[in-house]
Amino acid sequence: AQSVTQLGSHVSVSEGALVLLRCNYSSSVPPYLFWYVQYPNQGLQLLLKYTSAATLVKGINGFEAEFKKSETSFHLTKPSAHMSDAAEYFCAVSDSVGNEKLTFGTGTRLTIIP
Amino acid sequence: GAVVSQHPSWVICKSGTSVKIECRSLDFQATTMFWYRQFPKQSLMLMATSNEGSKATYEQGVEKDKFLINHASLTLSTLTVTSAHPEDSSFYICSAPTASDYTFGSGTRLTVV
Numbered sequence: 680a681q682s683v684t685q686l687g688s689h690v691s692v693s694e695g696a697l698v699l700l701r702c703n704y705s706s707s708v709p710p711y712l713f714w715y716v717q718y719p720n721q722g723l724q725l726l727l728k729y730t731s732a733a734t735l736v737k738g739i740n741g742f743e744a745e746f747k748k749s750e751t752s753f754h755l756t757k758p759s760a761h762m763s764d765a766a767e768y769f770c771a772v773s774d775s776v777g778n779e780k781l782t783f784g785t786g787t788r789l790t791i792i793p
Numbered sequence: 794g795a796v797v798s799q800h801p802s803w804v805i806c807k808s809g810t811s812v813k814i815e816c817r818s819l820d821f822q823a824t825t826m827f828w829y830r831q832f833p834k835q836s837l838m839l840m841a842t843s844n845e846g847s848k849a850t851y852e853q854g855v856e857k858d859k860f861l862i863n864h865a866s867l868t869l870s871t872l873t874v875t876s877a878h879p880e881d882s883s884f885y886i887c888s889a890p891t892a893s894d895y896t897f898g899s900g901t902r903l904t905v906v
Binding site: 721779 | 799802803834838839842886890894897898900
């Protein structure tokens, strides 16, 4: 069975500071990994995804994540936080992309301090 | 890109009534639709998987007679919450897999009073 663990349900950073949101996965097969952002009362928007190509994945809005198999991690980073980054972030894993379901982490609420 | 249109975005209903939520794939054919439920400040929990033309597959603990899922065409999947109760109040989101990703509806906030 697959699972993801997001360390830290709440993360606060100052505007302009580094954002680091942690995600560790467990999978019996090579995983497909995703980061999504959710604003209040809205659906999920894809930030980036890892699908066994480059281990450093660049996404939208300046976010990136690095797949580290040895650490079973897929942490999300952004060099400089912006007020508009305040939202809920979900890491998710799937066996493949097609008809396989996504398994989500518990989410991390990011707060930006002015 | 692929878009899933979900309606209504919010609904308030009386206890004991039924509510239907629709998800339409606008520019692609969705043979599969995943239905998630999200309680406040919690993650998304998969309720069921629907496949066009066949019965939905429900996750353990989800009442199939209460949450009726229909996927009658390649562009429409519906979730009907029957005999709704206040504990069914939640945020419901549908999602369809595409060639390389998943596309999500905008969600439905259901409040049962």
